[in-house]
Every structure is written in structure tokens, then in C-alpha cells.
Amino acid sequence: xxxxxxxxxxxxxxxxxxxxxxxxxxxxxxxxxxxxxxxxxxxxxxxxxxxxxxxxxxxxxxxxxxxxxxxxxxxxxxxxxxxxxxxxxxxxxxxxxxxxxxxxxxxxxxxxxxxxxxxxxxxxxxxxxxxxxxxxxxxxxxxxxxxxxxxxxxxxxxxxxxxxxxxxxxxxxxxxxxxxxxxxxxxxxxxxxxxxxxxxxxxxxxxxxxxxxxxxxxxxxxxxxxxxxxxxxxxxxxxxxxxxxxxxxxxxxxxxxxxxxxxxxxxxxxxxxxxxxxxxxxxxxxxxxxxxxxxxxxxxxxxxxxxxxxxxxxxxxxxxxxxxxxxxxxxxxxxxxxxxxxxxxxxxxxxxxxxxxxxxxxxx
Numbered sequence: 001x002x003x004x005x006x007x008x009x010x011x012x013x014x015x016x017x018x019x020x021x022x023x024x025x026x027x028x029x030x031x032x033x034x035x036x037x038x039x040x041x042x043x044x045x046x047x048x049x050x051x052x053x054x055x056x057x058x059x060x061x062x063x064x065x066x067x068x069x070x071x072x073x074x075x076x077x078x079x080x081x082x083x084x085x086x087x088x089x090x091x092x093x094x095x096x097x098x099x100x101x102x103x104x105x106x107x108x109x110x111x112x113x114x115x116x117x118x119x120x121x122x123x124x125x126x127x128x129x130x131x132x133x134x135x136x137x138x139x140x141x142x143x144x145x146x147x148x149x150x151x152x153x154x155x156x157x158x159x160x161x162x163x164x165x166x167x168x169x170x171x172x173x174x175x176x177x178x179x180x181x182x183x184x185x186x187x188x189x190x191x192x193x194x195x196x197x198x199x200x201x202x203x204x205x206x207x208x209x210x211x212x213x214x215x216x217x218x219x220x221x222x223x224x225x226x227x228x229x230x231x232x233x234x235x236x237x238x239x240x241x242x243x244x245x246x247x248x249x250x251x252x253x254x255x256x257x258x259x260x261x262x263x264x265x266x267x268x269x270x271x272x273x274x275x276x277x278x279x280x281x282x283x284x285x286x287x288x289x290x291x292x293x294x295x296x297x298x299x300x301x302x303x304x305x306x307x308x309x310x311x312x313x314x315x316x317x318x319x320x321x322x323x324x325x326x327x328x329x330x331x332x333x334x335x336x337x338x339x340x341x342x343x344x345x346x347x348x349x350x351x352x353x354x355x356x357x358x359x360x361x362x363x364x
Contacts, residue, residue, distance in 0.1 A: 113266040134315050136317060137320050147296070151300060157210060159204060161200060161213045162237075163194060165226055165251055168193045170191075172342075176343040185219075193251065209358075245328050247327055272349050277335075281321075283321075290328065295318065
């Protein structure tokens with residue numbers, strides 16, 4: 001009987017200990033959750049790196065190279081994840097990996113200056129509003145074709161971005177230095193036009209657009225047939241997203257030997273690559289019922305650009321070739337810079353392009 005009483009007392013003591021421990025644990029969890037941002041700053045990647053390098057500074061690096069790396073990764077996996085330079089940007093239909101970049105703030109008071117040394121003289125034969133056009137098609141561009149007075153798209157908040165010439169790249173620079181795998185071409189998406197598409201997608205999404213960015217290689221391993229392959233890609237995407245009306249084929253221009261032509265302006269003192277629309281027609285014999293809408297859409301965007309960043313866009317080109325632009329009423333090619341531009345200059349360009357598209361379609 002006495003033994004039973006002793007066991008009951010011991011059980012009561014243990015129960016009290018468990019209750020106290022449980023309350024402490026709950027309090028600790030709530031504290032961690034409410035102070036997670038402060039902890040992230042305290043246990044930063046740099047702090048962890050400092051402890052790591054201090055600990056191993058007096059150890060033979062060759063003898064301990066693998067063990068050091070293993071210890072570091074196992075000790076700081078959450079810290080490394082919290083401070084990663086790569087973010088996952090998820091839109092409704094596509095997941096995009098993109099670097100963190102500061103968004104360019106739209107300003108109505110900017111200073112735009114031409115940079116003459118890498119440019120060539122403008123060539124155009126039409127002016128409508130403030131938009132200059134070089135018409136190389138067999139069509140006469142009438143006032144009715146060029147008028148945007150009553151033009152609008154029924155759905156302008158969903159955009160498809162793709163690349164017919166996916167491997168097009170730019171002149172290496174200090175910040176974006178790489179080895180070309182062709183003549184101003186690379187399959188490394190950190191240095192070709194895919195990088196521009198990633199940045200543009202991220203910025204457009206932050207402004208309220210739904211964006212699909214396709215990164216399929218259409219010009220590798222074979223360059224010939226790129227437009228046939230990209231057409232198949234775009235048609236497959238549109239078949240699954242029938243409400244898409246704005247389709248952008250993002251390119252890089254090329255003129256001459258590639259080393260001297262890099263159309264550039266300075267916006268608030270920073271070098272920014274100029275951009276250019278290329279719009280197709282059915283003049284080459286291929287069916288293209290949308291071409292006049294494509295022209296109007298491009299003019300609408302360029303008129304907006306000319307108001308807030310005058311000189312950022314070069315004269316638009318209209319040609320007989322279709323360029324797969326029959327797929328949507330707001331389809332276009334946008335060429336960002338040329339071979340003598342740097343990726344750094346072109347990333348600034350697409351930042352301003354995102355602002356222009358927001359002003360063109362989402363400012364009501």
C-alpha cells in the first residue's frame with residue numbers, strides 16, 4: 001500500500017514536469033515565429049560565413065576541404081536558404097527563376113540623351129504621331145491602318161514572352177562576362193536573351209500582369225528552321241491559354257560586323273540599350289489576318305514610350321515576312337539592343353519596357 005502511494009507521488013511530479021516543459025516549448029515556438037525576421041538578420045549568411053571561416057582558418061585546406069564543406073552545409077542549411085540570391089517567381093501558369101533586381105521606378109521627369117558613337121543614322125519613311133516607321137513591306141501604310149484612336153485589346157493583362165533566337169547574346173562586360181559558344185551567341189541563359197525575358201517577366205508580374213515565359217531553344221543545335229519550331233511552341237501555349245492576346249518574341253538586333261553597333265541612349269545618366277519593333281504582314285504570301293492589329297498595338301506602345309522615355313525606341317520596321325505574328329492580335333518582335341550592347345544595358349531597357357507596358361495597358 002505504501003509503495004502505491006510513493007509511485008503516485010512520483011507520477012504526479014513527472015506530470016507536472018511534462019506540463020511545464022510543454023508550456024515552455026509552446027512559448028518558445030511562438031517567440032521564434034513572431035521574431036523570425038530578427039533571427040534572419042542575426043543569423044545571416046555573412047555571420048555564418050564569418051564563424052565558418054574563423055573556425056577553419058588554421059586548418060590545412062587540402063586535408064579538410066570536403067569535411068569543411070559538409071559541416072558548413074549541415075550547420076547552416078536554413079540560413080543559406082533564407083539568404084539565397086535566387087527567388088522563385090510564380091505566375092499563374094509558369095514558374096520563373098530570376099535574380100533579385102531593384103525595380104526601376106517610373107518617373108515622368110527623366111533626362112534622355114542619345115549616344116552617337118555606337119548608333120547609326122535613323123532610317124524611316126513614315127511618321128504617325130510621334131512614332132517613326134520604316135515601311136519595307138509592299139503595303140501602303142494608310143491613315144486607317146496607322147490610326148490607334150479606337151484600338152484596344154479585349155485582354156491585355158496576360159502576356160506570353162518567348163524567343164525564336166534563344167541563344168542571341170551581347171558583348172561581354174565586367175558584370176556579365178562569359179565565353180561565347182557562337183558569334184554573339186551562347187546557350188547559357190544567364191547571358192543570352194532568356195535573361196532579359198526572365199527580368200521582364202518578373203517586373204511585369206509585379207505590376208499586375210499574368211506572364212508566361214517560354215525558354216525553349218529554337219535556334220540550337222540548328223539555326224535554320226527557328227521560326228517553324230518557335231511557331232509550334234507558341235501554338236501549343238496559346239491552345240492551352242486561349243485568352244492570350246499579347247505575344248512578345250524577344251530578340252537582339254545585329255548589324256554589320258557586330259562590334260561597333262550598339263544603339264544606346266542615356267536615361268538619367270545611365271547607358272540603356274535602344275529597342276525596336278519589327279512587325280510582319282501577309283506580304284510574303286502567308287496567311288496573316290492580324291497584321292494591321294499588330295501594327296496598331298506596336299504604335300500604341302511606342303507612343304507611350306515616346307511620352308515617358310523619348311528616344312528609347314528606334315524607328316519601327318514593317319516587313320512582308322509574317323514572323324509568326326498571326327498567332328495573336330498583339331503579337332510583335334521586340335529587339336533589345338544589338339551585338340555591341342552589353343547585357344547590363346539591355347537589362348535596364350526591359351526594366352523601362354515593363355513600365356511602358358504598364359502605362360499602355362494597365363493604367364486606366
